[in-house]
Amino acid sequence: MTVTPVKNAVEFTSFSAKDESEIELIESLVERMGAPLMILDCDVVRNQYRALAAALPNVILHFALKPLPHPAVVSTLLAEGAYFDLATNGEVDLVASQGVPANKTIHTHPIKRDSDIKVALEYGCTTFVVDNINELEKFIPYADKAEILVRLSFPNAQAFADLSKKFGCSPDKAIEIIAYAHQLNITVRGLSFHVGSQTANPEKYVHAIGRCVELFSQVEALGLPTLHTLDIGGGFPVTYSQEVMPIDEFCAPIRHALTALPAYAQVIAEPGRFIVAPSVTSVASVMGQAERDGKTWYYLDDGIYGSFSGIMFDEGNYPVDALYWQGERFESVLAGPTCDSIDVIAESIMLPKLNNGDLIIGRMMGAYTSATATEFNFFKKAQFVILNEYHAVDSLSQVI
Structure with missing residues (x-):
């Protein structure tokens, strides 16, 4: 799997999974490890580094560790x-x-x-x-x-x-x-x-x-x-x-x-950001849901205090959608798991009808996300899954 930036994305706009193999990989990872997850594709890290090195051929690139x-x-x-x-x-x-x-x-x-x-x-x-x-x-x-x-x-x-x-x-x-x-x-x-x-x-x-x-x-x-x-x-x-x-x-x-x-x-x-932002895809699951003021609120097992922390202080306009994105869409709210009212990922997002346990995917999640996540309310941070660390195509090379 190779994760790339979503072109012409709008904040919280929809996107489709790249192909059936990506869907199958995400489903298998969640089945084995649970959610939430942060899937880090090292091939994307390589590609971003090489692109910047080619654009600045006489510049020595020192990766800033802070974002990831x-x-x-x-x-x-x-x-x-x-x-x-x-x-x-x-x-x-x-x-x-x-x-x-x-x-x-x-x-x-x-x-x-x-x-x-x-x-x-x-x-x-x-x-x-x-x-x-x-x-x-x-x-x-x-x-x-x-x-x-x-x-x-x-x-x-x-x-x-x-x-x-x-x-x-x-x-x-x-x-x-x-x-x-x-x-x-x-x-x-x-x-x-x-x-x-x-x-x-x-x-x-x-x-x-x-x-x-x-x-x-x-x-x-x-x-x-x-x-x-x-x-x-x-x-x-x-x-x-x-x-x-x-x-x-x-x-x-x-x-x-x-x-x-x-x-x-x-x-x-x-x-920093340029190298790692496109390299991570987040996976969260629906914990529960409720109808409030004509919208369905979906409560995820990851949120503002976790991998979506960048919404509070960083660019934070991550492309987000359901893993299964087809079908009629309804104005919805995505909320995080904590008992804090500010823990809301998206106030208004068009989503298909979701069931408990369905998966929400976030793109461009590599920079200032997991690095600034907390375990507030004792909700654990998302686990990392590492792909292509040793150039192994579409394989799970390491789980941390």
């Missing part, structure tokens, strides 16, 4: 030659457990405890991100071990999550940090930025890259050590309810902007 920190994703991407972007001690532990060489990692959380720095250095990760003087001074004891990327802020109100609101500094402040680092004998490797999650306009990257090119020249003109690296962050968009540009087209202006960098500059990126 799963061992199968790490091992799949490591086999593809990917690098990794870490932000916590838990993420350090994850990549270490999968045999990721430390020299294929960077640590990009702009705010760290001393213990976070020590854990990363003990693993062998030596590149860190700072965006203020206080953070820079934490590296005084580690000046002979660590290198720094200075993170810039480029506000982007159009992004779903404007990460420059919380992190990053102005270009002028970056010069101050770089000069102070030189006084402290701390090596500044380069600059970084993140234009925001699910960024639909590539010109946001173009503007940020242009300003960084200017800063490379300013640093050199001031007689400070040459900057060698630019980290262009993540934010590459995927299709949920609204179609986005094909990734090669999206990256074309980015590729052009990067040609203005010095020839010796190394460019890296931190893709």
Whole structure:
């Protein structure tokens, strides 16, 4: 089975299962394991990584673990030659457990405890991100071990999550940090930025890259050590309810902007959502139902506190439908299992008449879903099923 983005999808619009083999696979998995499930197809992870690598051929891709920190994703991407972007001690532990060489990692959380720095250095990760003087001074004891990327802020109100609101500094402040680092004998490797999650306009990257090119020249003109690296962050968009540009087209202006960098500059990126969002299909079952105000409410065994957590804070417009989608449709409500009134997945969705035990399928469920799920009310998180981890076509290779 290969899961791909649903084209021309509308929020909670209908779709059909790809073919009978997919229906049979889902039914057999639920029969063996129960529901809810998250079906992770590693072939999709591979395809997304390869597509982005082809669109940014001279950029080293560091997968950001945050959206889906799963061992199968790490091992799949490591086999593809990917690098990794870490932000916590838990993420350090994850990549270490999968045999990721430390020299294929960077640590990009702009705010760290001393213990976070020590854990990363003990693993062998030596590149860190700072965006203020206080953070820079934490590296005084580690000046002979660590290198720094200075993170810039480029506000982007159009992004779903404007990460420059919380992190990053102005270009002028970056010069101050770089000069102070030189006084402290701390090596500044380069600059970084993140234009925001699910960024639909590539010109946001173009503007940020242009300003960084200017800063490379300013640093050199001031007689400070040459900057060698630019980290262009993540934010590459995927299709949920609204179609986005094909990734090669999206990256074309980015590729052009990067040609203005010095020839010796190394460019890296931190893709997360783009790599994993299309790779997971969720499966939930109907626990019960009730008629309320002329609509049938279907109560599922997964919800807002579980795999659909992204509805509360992320893009969250997942294509959702019944596994058996044929027949007359009626305006319905999908609710989660908990005893909380906000646990509603869809207030108005057209569904065929469902029976208790029938299955609801969600697409594009790989990013910021299971990673942010809880076990509120003691409802267990959805189990993961891993497909094609070892290139085994349409086979269940591992169950976690």
